[in-house]
Structures are given as C-alpha cells and as structure tokens.
Amino acid sequence: xxxxxxxxxxxxxxxxxxxxxxxxxxxxxxxxxxxxxxxxxxxxxxxxxxxxxxxxxxxxxxxxxxxxxxxxxxxxxxxxxxxxxxxxxxxxxxxxxxxxxxxxxxxxxxxxxxxxxxxxxxxxxxxxxxxxxxxxxxxxxxxxxxxxxxxxxxxxxxxxxxxxxxxxxxxxxxxxxxxxxxxxxxxxxxxxxxxxxxxxxxxxxxxxxxxxxxxxxxxxxxxxxxxxxxxxxxxxxxxxxxxxxxxxxxxxxxxxxxxxxxxxxxxxxxxxxxxxxxxxxxxxxxxxxxxxxxxxxxxxxxxxxxxxxxxxxxxxxxxxxxxxxxxxxxxxxxxxxxxxxxxxx
Numbered sequence: 001x002x003x004x005x006x007x008x009x010x011x012x013x014x015x016x017x018x019x020x021x022x023x024x025x026x027x028x029x030x031x032x033x034x035x036x037x038x039x040x041x042x043x044x045x046x047x048x049x050x051x052x053x054x055x056x057x058x059x060x061x062x063x064x065x066x067x068x069x070x071x072x073x074x075x076x077x078x079x080x081x082x083x084x085x086x087x088x089x090x091x092x093x094x095x096x097x098x099x100x101x102x103x104x105x106x107x108x109x110x111x112x113x114x115x116x117x118x119x120x121x122x123x124x125x126x127x128x129x130x131x132x133x134x135x136x137x138x139x140x141x142x143x144x145x146x147x148x149x150x151x152x153x154x155x156x157x158x159x160x161x162x163x164x165x166x167x168x169x170x171x172x173x174x175x176x177x178x179x180x181x182x183x184x185x186x187x188x189x190x191x192x193x194x195x196x197x198x199x200x201x202x203x204x205x206x207x208x209x210x211x212x213x214x215x216x217x218x219x220x221x222x223x224x225x226x227x228x229x230x231x232x233x234x235x236x237x238x239x240x241x242x243x244x245x246x247x248x249x250x251x252x253x254x255x256x257x258x259x260x261x262x263x264x265x266x267x268x269x270x271x272x273x274x275x276x277x278x279x280x281x282x283x284x285x286x287x288x289x290x291x292x293x294x295x296x297x298x299x300x301x302x303x304x305x306x307x308x309x310x311x312x313x314x315x316x317x318x319x320x321x322x323x324x325x326x327x328x329x330x331x332x333x334x335x336x337x338x339x340x341x342x343x344x345x
Contacts, residue, residue, distance in 0.1 A: 013134025013345060016324045019068045021058025026322050032129075032137040034083035039090060039140040041097070045156040045318070045342045046131040047074030048331050049186070050243075055126065056328050065126050072130030072343075073099045073123060076155035079143070086140040094150050096158045098142040098297055099124040115291035123291075132321060134345045144301045153318070155304070156342055157311035161190045162292035162300040164241070167262040168194035169296060170287040173237045180204040180235045181221075182251040183242030184212035186314050186340055187264060189219055191239045196220030197308045206231060206250060207242070211336050215313060235259060245271035252284060260285045317341040 015029035034040045052071050054060040075097070079090045102109050103119035124130050124138060146155055164187050173179050179200040181191040184207030195203055196219060204223045205216040213224040225231055227250060236259055240251040243265025252261055252274055261284055279286060292300075303309045316339035319327050327341045 014321055015070045015129075015133030016072075016321055016343075017068055017070055018056055021067075022056065024056065024324060026324070029133045029135070031080075031135040034081055034086070034137050034140075036084040037086060037139055037141070038083040038137055039079050039086055039095075039143060040081040041075075041077040041095060041136045041138070041143075042080045043072075043075055043077045043131045043134060043136055043345050044152040045076055045344050046072040047156050047159070048327050048341045048343065049074060049160060050331070051126070053328055053332050060126070064121060064123075069126070070129045070131075070133050071125045072132035072136075073125030074156060074159040075131035075136065076146075076152040076158070077131070077136065078152075080135070082140060090140065090143070090145070094146040094148065094152055094155070095143045096146065096155055096297075096301070097124070097136075097138055097144065098162075098292070098294065099126075099159065100291055101128060101139070101142075112293055112295055114293050132324065132343055132345070144297055146301065147305055150305070151312065153315065153342065154311040157186070157190075157314060157340060158297075158300055158304060159292070160186050161304070161309060161311065162297045163187065163264060163289060164190040164194055164239070165300040165303070166289045166292045166296035167191065167239050167241075167264050167287075168198075169299060170289065171195075171237045171239055171260055171262045173198045173200060173260075175199040176201045177236035178202040178204075178234065179237040180206065180239075180251075180254050182206045182238060182240045182247050182254070183265065184209050184216065185241065187241035188212075189215060189314055190309070190311075191241055192216055192219040192221055193309050194303070195237070195239070197303060202235075204232065204235065204254070206254070209336055218313070219310070238262070239264065241265055243267050248274055252278065255282070255284055257282045258284070260287070262287045262289060264289045311340075314340045315342060318344055321345055 101122035102114035102117040106118040108116040205221040234256040
C-alpha cells in the first residue's frame, strides 16, 4: 500500500446492486483500496445501454453475467489512488477504462484481440463490479488517460464509441469511398462520426426514426433514408449498428459486389441471418465486433481528444443512482426523446 495516495481514504457512498433478474437495491459502497497494479477511480458518470437492461431483466446469456452485481461498463472518472507498481502521476488524471479483464498471456491477447481472450469472459459491469457506484477499482493497465480539460460527461460515452471504433477500423474506409450506416441509435451516431472523419464521398444513414435525420446530418451524413424508402446500392462500406432482425440484410443489400460489411448489433435469438449464397456470389467481406480491443480504445481517445467525436448531443438524461429503475425504463421506452441516459453517483 506504500504507493497508495492519501486520497485512498475517500468517503463512503452508494452503489446499485442487482441481486438477480428484476431485483435491485441501493447499498452502501465502501471504496476498495487498490492492490498492486490497480487504480481507484472516483466515478463521474456511468451510462446505461441495452446490455444493462439485459442484466436487469435476466436476458443476458449464461456465462456473461454474475449475480449479485454492481452494473456499469460505460463510465468516466478521475483517479484518486493507485496501488504498488502504478505511476503516482496517474492520481488526479481524468480517465476512461476498458472493460474486458483479459489474461494478457494467451495467443489472442498477444495479438491485441483482448475481447477474444481464451481464458474466459470477465468484464467490468457484468462479471466484475461496475461503475454504478461512487468508485471503481480496476487494473491500471486498462485505463486510458484523457486531457486535463476533457469533458467527463461526454467521456462517459467513450465505451460505446470504442466499440464502433473497432468496427470503423475493420471497415477500413478510404477517403472518397461511399459509406453507409444502418441504425440511428448511439452506436449509429458514433459510426457516422468515425466514417465522416475518413472523408467519404457519400455518407448515407438508414434507420427507422425520421427524427434522427437532423442529428445524422449534423454529424456528417450526406443522405438519410428510412427503411421503407427506396434505398440506393453500390456502397463500398456499410456499418450495421441496429441489431434488429432485418438490419443485417438491409446493410448487405446496400453494398456493391466486393463491398465490406461490419456487423455490431446483436438481434434477438431466432433472427434470420444473411444468405450465404449471396455472400459468396457477391464476394462480400463480412466482419463482426463484440466489444473493443485496446487499439480501438486508443483510436477513440485520440479522435475524441482531436475534437472529431462529439458525444454530448446524444445525452438526454442525467439521473442520480437512486433512479436506476427509472433509468432502465427510459432506455427501454422507445421514446424518441430518450437518447443516452447517464447515472451520476
């Protein structure tokens, strides 16, 4: 504990605890002093996404959640203390952090594909305590340091942005190519921003919500269509973010022969998949994304720091921890006025 700063003794606070599907409580939270190689972060904000609803409702696949649990995998905060072996200069820095607790020694980890770690699935907010609490203690190696003047409310959305960054890197869109995004939620709006940064000749957004056209164009879209409208084709790159049963087929239909498709959405069980014959005959290049490896996180932090990523327009609600149940309802309400919901410890 010699490397732990005096800030390690922080005031007790509260944490959301999900005891099991449909059961939660607000419990006293005592910070966990960082062990060797760890850091203690004072949480500024924690975002809620569909995965958190799955955890609360009991729909998370077996092996991908461990009850009782403090959720929260999207977060931002400030380092308050560090354990032995961690540079003391981290104390006081604004940070975000990766969620996957990879082993660091398997072949996949050595390749940088930490989300494919063969040691098994462990992730902050799902199998390990998350950020819907006053503090979060995690391996310091997972932290990404932000600029001193970074907006921590905006930074709380960098986890979903990193997942989209992984998709953008796999898509490898080149300047002047025709690109498209299917889906107009948080991930879709981040995909628009990442693709816009690559200077496409055309950037189409396809969704089910006409009210998202203005925001899509603000972020750089050159065209907006709903799925019931006639859709163009011959795009070089399409990133799918909707996760509905038809989103993948809609995305594939937008591509030229030999085009590149990246799927990020996870539809409900039993959804119809892509036709393998069509994939082969059209020679489509298909990638998928589950989580974000370090490369995608680093890319996201750089783009955010350069001012090319603007998460704040996506935030519509900021609530205290004791309104967790209301926040979960908002996220699943389908209300077009509800965007990203943040909890503030």
